[in-house]
Amino acid sequence: MFKNYLLLSLKVLKRKPFYTFVSLFGISFTLTILMVISSMADASIGNNAPMTDRDQYIFINYMERSVESIDTIYTIDSVLMESGEMRYDTTTDFNNNNSNSTNNLNYKFLDQNLRTIGSAENYTFLSNNYQTDVYLEGRKINLRTFYVDANYWDVFDFQFKAGSPFTQEDNTQANQVAVITTRAAIEYFGTDDASVIGREMVLNERVFRVKGMVARPLMDDQYINGDVFMPLLTIDARQLAQEELYGPFNAVLKASSPAGTKAIQEELNFLAENYPLPPESWYKQIKLHNANFFEYFAQSIVQEEDAAKAKRLLYIPLIILLLLFVALPLINLVNLNVSRVFERKGEIAVRKAFGANPSDILWQFIFENLVLTFIGGIIGAVLAIGLIKYINKNDLLSKVSLSLSPMVFVYFIILIFVFALLSGLIPAYRMSRTNIANSLR
Amino acid sequence: MTTSQPTISTNQTPAGNAMIELTNVGKAYRTDTIETLALQKMNLTVPSGEFLSIMGPSGCGKSTLLNIMGLIDEPSEGTVSLAGQRIEGYNGNAIARFRNEQLGFIFQSFHLINDLSVVDNVELPLLYRRMSGSERKRLSLEALARVGLSNRATHFPNQLSGGQKQRVAIARAIVGKPNIILADEPTGNLDSHMGDEIMDILLKLNEELGTTIVMVTHDERMAKKTHRLVRLSDGERVS
Numbered sequence: 001m002f003k004n005y006l007l008l009s010l011k012v013l014k015r016k017p018f019y020t021f022v023s024l025f026g027i028s029f030t031l032t033i034l035m036v037i038s039s040m041a042d043a044s045i046g047n048n049a050p051m052t053d054r055d056q057y058i059f060i061n062y063m064e065r066s067v068e069s070i071d072t073i074y075t076i077d078s079v080l081m082e083s084g085e086m087r088y089d090t091t092t093d094f095n096n097n098n099s100n101s102t103n104n105l106n107y108k109f110l111d112q113n114l115r116t117i118g119s120a121e122n123y124t125f126l127s128n129n130y131q132t133d134v135y136l137e138g139r140k141i142n143l144r145t146f147y148v149d150a151n152y153w154d155v156f157d158f159q160f161k162a163g164s165p166f167t168q169e170d171n172t173q174a175n176q177v178a179v180i181t182t183r184a185a186i187e188y189f190g191t192d193d194a195s196v197i198g199r200e201m202v203l204n205e206r207v208f209r210v211k212g213m214v215a216r217p218l219m220d221d222q223y224i225n226g227d228v229f230m231p232l233l234t235i236d237a238r239q240l241a242q243e244e245l246y247g248p249f250n251a252v253l254k255a256s257s258p259a260g261t262k263a264i265q266e267e268l269n270f271l272a273e274n275y276p277l278p279p280e281s282w283y284k285q286i287k288l289h290n291a292n293f294f295e296y297f298a299q300s301i302v303q304e305e306d307a308a309k310a311k312r313l314l315y316i317p318l319i320i321l322l323l324l325f326v327a328l329p330l331i332n333l334v335n336l337n338v339s340r341v342f343e344r345k346g347e348i349a350v351r352k353a354f355g356a357n358p359s360d361i362l363w364q365f366i367f368e369n370l371v372l373t374f375i376g377g378i379i380g381a382v383l384a385i386g387l388i389k390y391i392n393k394n395d396l397l398s399k400v401s402l403s404l405s406p407m408v409f410v411y412f413i414i415l416i417f418v419f420a421l422l423s424g425l426i427p428a429y430r431m432s433r434t435n436i437a438n439s440l441r
Numbered sequence: 442m443t444t445s446q447p448t449i450s451t452n453q454t455p456a457g458n459a460m461i462e463l464t465n466v467g468k469a470y471r472t473d474t475i476e477t478l479a480l481q482k483m484n485l486t487v488p489s490g491e492f493l494s495i496m497g498p499s500g501c502g503k504s505t506l507l508n509i510m511g512l513i514d515e516p517s518e519g520t521v522s523l524a525g526q527r528i529e530g531y532n533g534n535a536i537a538r539f540r541n542e543q544l545g546f547i548f549q550s551f552h553l554i555n556d557l558s559v560v561d562n563v564e565l566p567l568l569y570r571r572m573s574g575s576e577r578k579r580l581s582l583e584a585l586a587r588v589g590l591s592n593r594a595t596h597f598p599n600q601l602s603g604g605q606k607q608r609v610a611i612a613r614a615i616v617g618k619p620n621i622i623l624a625d626e627p628t629g630n631l632d633s634h635m636g637d638e639i640m641d642i643l644l645k646l647n648e649e650l651g652t653t654i655v656m657v658t659h660d661e662r663m664a665k666k667t668h669r670l671v672r673l674s675d676g677e678r679v680s
Binding site: 003004007008011012015346347349350351352353354355356357359360436437440 | 508511513514534537538540541542544545546548552554556557561564565566568569570574613617
């Protein structure tokens, strides 16, 4: 039966080359774009190294200090009465004034408070990333540099191409060693083979010895997108000694399971609510902005500090946009399918006269549509793979490398089926209900 | 819409009984403003094994009558019984199965599927039965042999003459071994020579397989070859 349907659908496609071309063009173009988008999505939010355990992280990147002060405003109204006397009415308004200030965190605060978060299995402290210019034989190289503690290499599973991560000892003794990415190796040493291990790099007039080399991560994420990673304690001592609550540091806490992140967040909120600020402080309260991976991803894209709001701001418009993008070719395809199917009223009537159920007819047309979409899908896949390779080869998205992981193909197959079902269902349903007697005249 | 399902047992020929029985069947087409009566108080019994022809001027209700017998149109009033079963629900899967097993259709304009080969066209009714592909092929070739088109099995409809197309359509109508064949002007689009050929095939089917055949025709000559002739005028039987 399916062989029969398959033969028929291929013949129908051949019979109308222009229609087939338009349909295939629409399908393959849409699927190409969707596949590139899904591979971008996979690159930025997929479960890829070095964030394979992305659902177990809690990111702390902001501290907010706030104070609520009450302003009292007196207003005196003068009213001229009928008797010619003046009356004075006094009203009092209370105005709640909320002032706050947000920034990254200070090392001392992290050191004293975050090492004891009981629900966290592991944690790492790291600096913001810095843009560091290096001048080499008349060339200027721009590198992103991070100061990270030794735990960093346990919290994130970087793939080491050569050498090893630096140790707790390297950090506590502020040894001038560094882990670099393959990109930094090529830029600085002109090669990314194991020979770079042990060589020296001059950064901000200090000499660092390369201890390890890691693959450049797929995603461009502010916690991992460095080119050079140095021990945290090699950072300018003034940064470490700062007494203010603010500083250039962040923290990532890791739970033993995705469910465990809730407990970490609760513990952090408790810590912040009960944090004793010195009595002379103008601000009376602190809040630690902590976010799981998806909240934090949204935060970093829409530049909104509040995690829940950031999530709404990013994902809702994104989903609507994506739906609209899929809806356009879909509506077009439905339209084409309706006219194509109506040409076959006679055939459908004959099939029904000879005993086909409405569901038989429905399945036949959905199957035919699946064949069409599948062919379009294969063309789309070839185009998408080509496009992704081209983008990666020419570094068109600078820091992001698009992935071609098995997950992308799974998304793709799902997309094809959804497309085929959606674009085939309406015409097929209408056709399956045709009146035989009218169609056979 | 009626949801009651007909209770139908299949492939049982009521020997000597009525294969088709219409009692007080009427059909009215309604629009918002007018009601057209296509059939009125039609009583007709076709015994098993009979070859009946229906004649009448255009618009007299011949095709409507045939459609009602073929369960592809629902009467406005009256009852229809086929193969000893009274038909009640017109929208269920059971009615589709009943058509599949009991009825074969032949149309004036053949209604073959041009994209399918002759043998694939013939096997169409069998697609809606539980049957292996090889069994379907065997039965289809057998039906084609019966209409003398074995050598055209892999051809396509547009490679055939009108008479050959109608023979393919007959093969399609008989491949499922139905008890009843309903033919709507099967020779209407053919010249007299080809028409005779088609008529001979139908007569032979009726004689050899005992299939009950109801044929609508405009051609007195063809009608005379059948067992009985019913004439319609303005939706009523006149003979």
